[in-house]
Amino acid sequence: MIFNRVTDPQWEPAKRQIALLNQKMKCQIELVDLADQTYLKSSIENSQILCNATSVGMGKLADLSLVNDPSWFHSDMVVVDAVYEPRETKLMRIAESAGVEHVFNGLELLIQQGAESFKLWTGHEMPIDEVRNLLN
Numbered sequence: 001m002i003f004n005r006v007t008d009p010q011w012e013p014a015k016r017q018i019a020l021l022n023q024k025m026k027c028q029i030e031l032v033d034l035a036d037q038t039y040l041k042s043s044i045e046n047s048q049i050l051c052n053a054t055s056v057g058m059g060k061l062a063d064l065s066l067v068n069d070p071s072w073f074h075s076d077m078v079v080v081d082a083v084y085e086p087r088e089t090k091l092m093r094i095a096e097s098a099g100v101e102h103v104f105n106g107l108e109l110l111i112q113q114g115a116e117s118f119k120l121w122t123g124h125e126m127p128i129d130e131v132r133n134l135l136n
Contacts, residue, residue, distance in 0.1 A: 001043050003034045003066070034066065044072045050095075051080040057089035065090040070098035082106035107135060 002018065004011055011031075018029045032039055044050055044067065056064050073079065079095040084106040095103045111132055118126035 001030045001032060001047075003032050003040055003043075005035065006033045040067075041069070041072050045074065047077060049078045049080070051082065052089075052091055053082045055083070057081055057091055058083040058085060062086060063090060065094055067091060067094060070094050073098035073100050075099040075101060078102040078104070080104045080106070082109055084110045108132075111135065 002014065004014060015031055018031050022028050032043075034040065050067075050073075052066060054066065055061055056066050067073075073095050075098070077100055079092065079100050079102070081089045081091050081104070083089050087105055087107065089105065092103050092105060111128060114131065115126040115128050118124070
């Protein structure tokens with residue numbers, strides 16, 4: 001399930017991409033308006049994984065979260081925020097306050113994307129452990 005705002009300029013392109021993916025996948029992806037908070041809450045409560053792949057929680061949006069109510073989470077789910085700076089986002093703090101045991105930021109995603117780019121550009125493996133140590 002993907003949530004976005006109908007007013008976002010990427011809404012229509014996202015609908016087209018999702019339609020193409022749904023033709024090729026066994027599971028179905030659904031695009032839902034983020035304004036439908038009732039549906040968002042129900043979806044989170046019934047999910048095993050929540051991944052925020054937006055910039056909400058980063059930069060000028062650091063004080064924001066797409067989910068503000070800890071009761072929407074359950075302790076046995078996984079919450080991933082693709083944001084890597086700040087290292088702990090508002091979404092992560094809310095999930096942790098709800099007792100979610102598996103909460104991750106986007107730092108490892110950034111490292112792995114960098115490693116793939118490094119290999120494409122140089123033909124060499126990036127020293128992932130060294131980079132990870134420098135960033136921690």
